[in-house]
Amino acid sequence: MPWQEILAALNAGREQARRRWAEAQREASHAALLRGDPLEARARLRGSLESEDSPLGRALWWRLSRDPALWRKELGAITYDVVFSPDGHSVAAGCQDRAIYLVDLRTAAVRVLRGHDDQVFTVAFSPDGRALASGSWSGQVRIWDLATSSSRVLGSHRSATWRIVFGRDGRTLYSCSNDRTIRVWDVASGSVKRTLRGHTEAVRALALSADGRRLASGGLDREVLVWELEGERPPTRLSGHGDRLNGLAFSPDGKLLASASWDRTVRVWDLATRRTKRELAGHLAGVFNVSFSPDGKRLASSSMDETVRIWELATGSEQRVLRGHADGVWGLAFSADGQRLATSGLDRTVRLWNLEASAERSTPSGHSSAVFGVAFSPDGRQVASGGYDKTVRVWEVASGRVEHVLAGHTGVIYNVAFSPDGRRIASASADKTVRIWDAASGGELRVLVGHLNSVSSVAFSPDGKLLASAGWDRVVRLWDAESGVERRVLRGHGDRVIELSFSPDGSLLAASGTDKTLRLWQVESGALLRSFQGHAEMVYGVAFSPDGKLLASGSPEMAVRLWDAATGAEVASIRPGTRVYWLDFHPDGKRLAVALSDGTARVWDISRRPPALLRTLRGHAAEVNHVRISKDGRLAVTTSDDGTVRLWELESGRPYWRSPVLLADPPRIVSHRGWTPLSAGAPTPVAARAWEKAVEQARLASELAGTRLCLHGHEELLELWDLRSDRVLLRRKLEGIRRVLALPAGCAVLANREAHLLTDGGEDRVLAKDASAIAWDRGQLLVASGREVRTFSGEREGRRFRGDVGVSALGYANGWLALGFENGNIELVPTSPGRARSVFSFEDVPSSPVVRLLEGPMGTLVAGFANGLLGIWSLENGTRLEQARLSGPVAHLLLRGDRLHAATELGDHLTLDLGVFRRSYCDLVQELWRRVPVVWEGGLPVLRPPPAGHRCLAR
Numbered sequence: 026m027p028w029q030e031i032l033a034a035l036n037a038g039r040e041q042a043r044r045r046w047a048e049a050q051r052e053a054s055h056a057a058l059l060r061g062d063p064l065e066a067r068a069r070l071r072g073s074l075e076s077e078d079s080p081l082g083r084a085l086w087w088r089l090s091r092d093p094a095l096w097r098k099e100l101g102a103i104t105y106d107v108v109f110s111p112d113g114h115s116v117a118a119g120c121q122d123r124a125i126y127l128v129d130l131r132t133a134a135v136r137v138l139r140g141h142d143d144q145v146f147t148v149a150f151s152p153d154g155r156a157l158a159s160g161s162w163s164g165q166v167r168i169w170d171l172a173t174s175s176s177r178v179l180g181s182h183r184s185a186t187w188r189i190v191f192g193r194d195g196r197t198l199y200s201c202s203n204d205r206t207i208r209v210w211d212v213a214s215g216s217v218k219r220t221l222r223g224h225t226e227a228v229r230a231l232a233l234s235a236d237g238r239r240l241a242s243g244g245l246d247r248e249v250l251v252w253e254l255e256g257e258r259p260p261t262r263l264s265g266h267g268d269r270l271n272g273l274a275f276s277p278d279g280k281l282l283a284s285a286s287w288d289r290t291v292r293v294w295d296l297a298t299r300r301t302k303r304e305l306a307g308h309l310a311g312v313f314n315v316s317f318s319p320d321g322k323r324l325a326s327s328s329m330d331e332t333v334r335i336w337e338l339a340t341g342s343e344q345r346v347l348r349g350h351a352d353g354v355w356g357l358a359f360s361a362d363g364q365r366l367a368t369s370g371l372d373r374t375v376r377l378w379n380l381e382a383s384a385e386r387s388t389p390s391g392h393s394s395a396v397f398g399v400a401f402s403p404d405g406r407q408v409a410s411g412g413y414d415k416t417v418r419v420w421e422v423a424s425g426r427v428e429h430v431l432a433g434h435t436g437v438i439y440n441v442a443f444s445p446d447g448r449r450i451a452s453a454s455a456d457k458t459v460r461i462w463d464a465a466s467g468g469e470l471r472v473l474v475g476h477l478n479s480v481s482s483v484a485f486s487p488d489g490k491l492l493a494s495a496g497w498d499r500v501v502r503l504w505d506a507e508s509g510v511e512r513r514v515l516r517g518h519g520d521r522v523i524e525l526s527f528s529p530d531g532s533l534l535a536a537s538g539t540d541k542t543l544r545l546w547q548v549e550s551g552a553l554l555r556s557f558q559g560h561a562e563m564v565y566g567v568a569f570s571p572d573g574k575l576l577a578s579g580s581p582e583m584a585v586r587l588w589d590a591a592t593g594a595e596v597a598s599i600r601p602g603t604r605v606y607w608l609d610f611h612p613d614g615k616r617l618a619v620a621l622s623d624g625t626a627r628v629w630d631i632s633r634r635p636p637a638l639l640r641t642l643r644g645h646a647a648e649v650n651h652v653r654i655s656k657d658g659r660l661a662v663t664t665s666d667d668g669t670v671r672l673w674e675l676e677s678g679r680p681y682w683r684s685p686v687l688l689a690d691p692p693r694i695v696s697h698r699g700w701t702p703l704s705a706g707a708p709t710p711v712a713a714r715a716w717e718k719a720v721e722q723a724r725l726a727s728e729l730a731g732t733r734l735c736l737h738g739h740e741e742l743l744e745l746w747d748l749r750s751d752r753v754l755l756r757r758k759l760e761g762i763r764r765v766l767a768l769p770a771g772c773a774v775l776a777n778r779e780a781h782l783l784t785d786g787g788e789d790r791v792l793a794k795d796a797s798a799i800a801w802d803r804g805q806l807l808v809a810s811g812r813e814v815r816t817f818s819g820e821r822e823g824r825r826f827r828g829d830v831g832v833s834a835l836g837y838a839n840g841w842l843a844l845g846f847e848n849g850n851i852e853l854v855p856t857s858p859g860r861a862r863s864v865f866s867f868e869d870v871p872s873s874p875v876v877r878l879l880e881g882p883m884g885t886l887v888a889g890f891a892n893g894l895l896g897i898w899s900l901e902n903g904t905r906l907e908q909a910r911l912s913g914p915v916a917h918l919l920l921r922g923d924r925l926h927a928a929t930e931l932g933d934h935l936t937l938d939l940g941v942f943r944r945s946y947c948d949l950v951q952e953l954w955r956r957v958p959v960v961w962e963g964g965l966p967v968l969r970p971p972p973a974g975h976r977c978l979a980r
Contacts, residue, residue, distance in 0.1 A: 047077035050961075054085055061349065063089060064096035064133055068961040071953050075972060078946045080883050080899045084906035086953065087941040094349050095365070095377040098133045100126050104369035106147045107356035111154040116367045118356065118375045119145030125159055125169070128375055130365075131958050132966045138169055140176045147188050151195040156212075158198055160186030166200055168212060179215045182208065188231035190240075199240060201228035207242055207252075223250050223260050230284070232273035239296075241282055243270030249284050251296065263294050265301055272314035272357070277321045281338075287311035289468065291326045293338070303341045307334055309468040314357040316366075325366055329353035330468075333368055335380065347378055390933065391427065391893055391912025392418060396664035397650050398440035398482075402464065403447045405655040408662050409464075410670045411438030417452050419467065420670060422660070424698055425682040425932050427912070429467030433460055440482045440524075444506065445489040453480035459494045461509070471509045475502055484525040484534075491548070493534055495522035501536050503548070517544045517553045524566055524607065528573045528590070535576055535590075537564035543578050543588070555593045559586060566607035571614045577631075579605035585619055587631060599629055599636050607651045611675075612658045618675075620649040626663045628675070640678040644671055644930075646874075646891055646914070668892050669913050669931065679724075679739050684932040686726035687917035692924070694917070695720050696932035703926050703936055716746045725916075729767035729801075735774075737762045745772050745783065754785055766801045770819060773806050775799045780808045782820060792817060798845075800878070802836045809835055814842060814854070826854050834888075838880040839900050845875025845888060853900065867903040870896070879918040879925075883942035887925060889915025895927050895935075909935060947977035 050073035057065035067089055074082045102122035109116055110127075118126045125138040125145055143163035150157055157169040164182035166189065169175070182202035189200045197218070198210040205228060207221035226245035233240055240252040242260075247269060250260040263282075272285035281302065282294045291305040291312055310329035317324055323344065324336045333347040333354055347366070356369030366378040396412035407428070408420040417431035417438060436455030443450055449470065450462040459473040459480055478497035485492055485506060492506040501515040501522055520540040527534055533554070534546045543557035543564060557576065566579035569590065576588040585599035585608065604622035611618065615632040616639065626642040626649050647666035654661050660681060661673045672681040684696040692703040693710055700710040700717075712718050716734055720726050725737040734746040743762065745755035761777035771784040773792075780796035783789050793810035800807045806817040809832035816823040826842055828835075829852070834845035841853040841863070849870045853863035873892035881887045884900045891914040897907040913931030920926075923943055928934035941949070959966035971978055 043076055047073045047079075047082075050076075051079065051082050051085065053961075055081075058085065058089065061094075061097065063092055063094045064959075064966055065961060067957045068959045068966045071957045072960045074950055074953060075975065078949075080885060080901065080906060080942065081904050083883070083941045083944075083949065084897070086949065088907065090941075090956075091383050093345075093347055093378045093380060093382040095379050096133045097349070097374045097376045098126075098128050098135065099374055100135075102373055103144075103371050104373060104375055105145065105355050107367045107369040107375055108148055108150055108358050109360050109367060110150050111152060111361070113361055116358070116375060116377070117148045117150065117157055118369050119148040119159055121145075123161070125157065126375070127171075130377060132968060133377075134965075136174075138174055138176070140169075141165060141167065146186060147200075149189045149191050149198075151191050152193065153195060156195070158189050158191060158212075160189045160200055162186075164202060164204070166198070166210065168198075177215075179210055179212070180208075180217065182206065184227070187227075187229045190231055190233045192233065193237040199231060199233060201231040201242055201244070203227040205244075207231065207240070221252055221260075224248070230270045230273040232275050232282070234275040234279040235277055236279055239275070239279065241273045241275065243273055243284055245269045247286075249273065249282065249294070251282065261296075261299060263299060265292060266290070268311070271312065272327075274315045274317050274324075276317050276338075277319060281317075281321075283315045283317065283324055285312040285315040285326055289328075289466070291315055291324065291336070293324070293341075303338075305334075305336050305341055305343075306466060307343050308332070309466065310353070313353065313355050316357050316359050318359050318363040319361060320363055323363075325357055325359065327354035327357040327368060327370075331370075331372075333357065333366065333378070349376060350374065390910040391670065391931075392416070392668050393892070393910065394668050395647075395650070395666040396668060396670055398438060398442075398453070399651045399653050399662050399664045399670060400441050400443050400450075401653055401655045401660075401662060402443045403445060403656060405657055405660070407443075407447075407464070408670065408672070409441045409443060409450050409452075410662075410664055411441045411452050411454075412664070412668075413437050415454070417441055417450065417462065418670075419450070419464065422672065425672070425696075425912070431460075431462050431467050431469070433469050433472075434458070436479070439480070442483045442485055444485045445487060449506075451483040451485065451492055451494075453483040453494055455479040457496075459483055459492070459504070461492075461506075473504055473509050473511075475511050476500075478521075481521065481523050482525045482536075484527055486527050486548070487529060487531040491531075493525050493527070495525050495536055497521040499538075501525065501534065501546070503534075503551075513551045515546050515551055515553070517546075517556070518542070520563075523564065526568045526576075528569050529571060530573060533569075533573075533590070535567050535569065537567040537578055539563040541580075543567055543576060545576075545590070545593075557588050557593050559595055560584065565605065566609075566620075568608055568610055570610050571612055575610075575614075575631075577608055577610065577617055579608045579619060581605065581622070585617070585629075587617075587636075597631065597634060597636060599631075601627060604648075606649065609653050609661075611654050612656060618652045618654055618661055620652040620663060622648045624649060624665070624667075626652045626661065626673075628661075628678075640675075642671075642673050642678055644680055645669065667914075671931065677739070679722075680931075682913075682931045683724075684916065684928050684930055684934070685723040685736075686720055686728060687919055687926060687928045687934075688728050689919055689921070690731050692919055692921050692926050694926075694928050694932075694934050695726075696928075696934075698932060701934075703924075703934070704921075714751045716748055716751055719744065719746070725762065725765050727765050727767040727772075729769065733767040733769070735765045735767040735772035737765050737774075743772065743774060743783065745785070755783060755787055757783060757787075757789065764799055766799060766806070768801060768806065773799050773801065780810065782806070782817070784820075790820060792822075797830075798832050798835050800834070800836045807835050807837075807842075809844070814844070826856070828854065834875045834878045836878040836880065838878070838886050839884050841900065843878050843880075843886055845878050847874045849873050849875060849890065851875060851878075851886070851888060851898070851903075863903075865903040867898050867905070869905045869908075877915050877918045879920060881920065881925070881942070882923075882939055885939075885942060887918060887920070887927075889918055889927060891915075893929060893933070897939075907937070909937070911935060950975075950977045 054069040102120040127136040143161040184203035209219040228244040230243040249263040266286040268287035293303040295302040308328040352371035354370040394413040419429040434454040440453040461471040476496040482495040503513040518538040545555040562582040581604040587597040606620040628640040629636040645665040764775040766773040774781040780793040798809040814826040851867040873890040877889035879887040893911040912933040913929035916930040917928040923940035
């Protein structure tokens with residue numbers, strides 16, 4: 026073999042080995058990220074991207090650069106306190122195992138200081154960074170020489186030392202203890218210069234002002250004492266917390282003092298007025314520590330709820346929540362530049378956070394699977410829902426945003442209820458418990474245990490004093506709503522109990538069950554008064570009318586029955602022709618809303634005989650499970666197996682939460698919240714023209730380059746607008762519309778399994794029968810019909826591609842025709858001769874219909890699903906690069922520059938910056954070198970400069 030061929034073979038082998046190594050590093054980076062080790066993920070990704078560019082590598086860096094977690098270090102013992110060294114190179118942590126750990130901030134390498142005789146509760150660096158002070162459970166206070174790792178005992182409290190603080194000059198040390206005292210130590214001699222007494226119980230918190238003139242202390246007596254260190258004046262007392270004090274911090278200018286308490290709040294005190302300037306509530310458990318940022322603009326708090334929260338001092342608003350700890354967070358410290366935060370906790374880790382990382386979407390999304398129970402708050406401002414994802418979500422009615430996600434149940438949540446005063450939410454779950462939550466904060470208040478099987482329903486009595494729960498254990502339990510004490514067990518059902526309803530005066534309780542009956546009890550005595558029989562199958566829903574005279578019940582036998590509550594006689598029935606689930610009366614007592622298996626909820630006028638159908642609420646893509654009407658009768662809320670919670674205007678039957686269109690130039694969304702600009706700094710649009718006002722009331726709409734608009738109204742009316750002249754060119758009645766598209770010369774419409782083309786002149790041409798999806802892409806109309814995809818330019822048919830049945834979305838992407846299916850799969854069809862159909866599968870697609878597809882940058886495909894999932898996949902190998910979840914089916918996708926805008930038909934939306942896929946390779950690698958100083962070698966992060974000879978070094 027000639028030497029040239031040998032050399033070429035060697036080079037090819039080296040190139041193949043390099044690619045395999047880079048791929049292995051990428052996969053290892055991804056694995057490290059999934060198991061929660063961002064340091065290893067960054068180090069391995071740097072090595073991979075130094076060697077080879079790839080969409081997955083860029084996607085991983087995109088994710089890591091947005092992740093505030095820089096690293097976590099497992100220390101093997103509960104970690105109580107953490108502080109930064111003055112030079113910012115390391116943090117010190119005091120631990121349960123009697124050791125102090127010094128952790129390097131770049132590599133997370135550890136140095137251990139041992140010598141304490143008990144658990145180390147507190148640590149503090151001297152101002153020059155040469156010494157470290159520490160305090161332990163035995164009360165011992167030690168001083169460490171960090172150059173030699175040697176230590177000496179400074180002295181000891183009579184009980185546990187909880188906090189220590191160095192004075193400004195490093196010659197004085199302050200400590201507080203369970204012995205109720207604060208001691209002022211001379212560091213050189215170890216003598217106690219002064220003992221401060223004033224607390225009546227253990228002192229757990231201590232802070233020194235930046236000028237060294239004031240010392241603040243707090244503890245189990247719930248008071249904050251502020252000591253003037255010059256002179257002998259008695260301390261100032263600040264009272265207001267409802268439980269013990271755990272942490273204190275002075276603002277950098279010394280004018281404010283923050284206190285952290287077991288009462289779940291942080292208070293910010295104005296020291297000039299001695300009053301609370303701001304109370305910060307949001308933690309779901311006791312707050313353990315608090316720290317001001319160096320510029321005094323932010324405040325961090327750590328809690329037993331496993332989170333760290335960052336607050337903006339000027340407004341008191343919560344900026345972000347840092348999640349990752351697996352147990353309570355105790356230690357908390359800002360770096361000197363305010364860009365990083367160190368935390369420690371009961372999960373035996375120290376963690377480092379980058380506060381400059383872009384915050385993730387702050388508003389939680391909707392449910393991830395089927396939703397069952399739902400309830401309005403008494404004032405109609407909130408809706409609570411629970412479902413298969415084991416969470417309760419609290420929604421703001423006006424905006425449709427999720428305010429709280431209540432997590433704690435370990436089983437499906439079947440039902441939820443608000444207390445009459447709106448302050449509490451009860452939830453019933455398959456985990457056999459009832460949980461009570463604080464509606465304002467989302468905090469868990471109480472867990473009620475007693476049922477022997479799944480709990481299917483909960484209901485508060487009208488006066489709020491009792492809580493009733495029904496279970497698959499065949500009984501109804503009555504609880505004291507305040508204390509959680511079980512008051513009575515009601516028996517009578519022969520099988521599972523499903524739903525409950527109190528009479529309006531609270532004297533009676535009705536229950537439905539799988540034994541095909543309704544049963545009625547007297548609440549005060551617990552006596553079973555009556556059994557209602559007549560249903561041929563199990564009974565799901567039961568509800569009292571507002572005047573208490575009627576009971577309504579629903580059953581999968583396709584029947585709603587109305588009963589005289591006093592006699593048990595059936596007075597009327599409704600046969601909707603589909604299975605009946607839960608139901609609810611309108612406040613006027615004349616109307617009844619019913620949830621049905623055909624994906625609708627219907628409203629009947631029950632004052633007529635027979636009852637008359639008034640309205641059908643259409644929009645869900647699967648069975649409707651629950652329906653509830655607001656107290657004012659204006660709105661209805663429904664839940665469904667499709668994973669959505671939907672709100673309706675009851676009089677018109679129109680969706681209240683809605684988003685008919687995402688307009689392109691400039692990007693802006695139209696929803697129930699009004700017109701929202703999606704570009705940073707853009708002014709909020711105001712609907713002034715006729716077409717803009719029409720869009721606000723539309724069901725669906727599609728805009729084309731600011732010239733044409735196709736609009737589907739709620740009366741099954743299709744309109745074609747010319748946006749420049751602001752006039753309607755065409756109006757046409759067309760039922761069953763699922764999709765509309767604006768084209769240069771008309772509208773394409775998918776309706777009743779037919780693809781229509783409506784032209785400016787009013788012609789309605791059916792382009793394809795058995796059509797399942799349409800799309801406008803690259804100046805062509807694409808129609809999926811049967812097992813093929815047909816293309817049209819204007820009215821002329823073009824090419825045909827082989828497809829398959831079940832196509833629900835389609836579009837061109839990087840030389841392929843991408844097809845999305847009803848089962849969630851995505852396939853690529855070649856558009857040029859000789860190119861083979863893709864053989865790989867798109868990974869991690871949900872079992873939900875693909876509803877939108879869009880070509881992304883750098884060989885990527887963006888897909889939106891009916892369950893609200895938004896994902897980005899590599900067209901090269903089907904790897905999922907990124908995902909997000911929204912509330913409701915993804916109805917709109919728009920890519921403008923680097924910005925991907927997505928919105929659902931319920932008005933939820935987000936914007937993703939895809940700039941990482943468009944950046945030059947060398948810009949990306951140079952950023953990696955700046956932000957990731959380590960590579961992964963031998964199972965460890967190792968400091969390394971950029972590799973010599975790399976092609977990006979010269980730029």
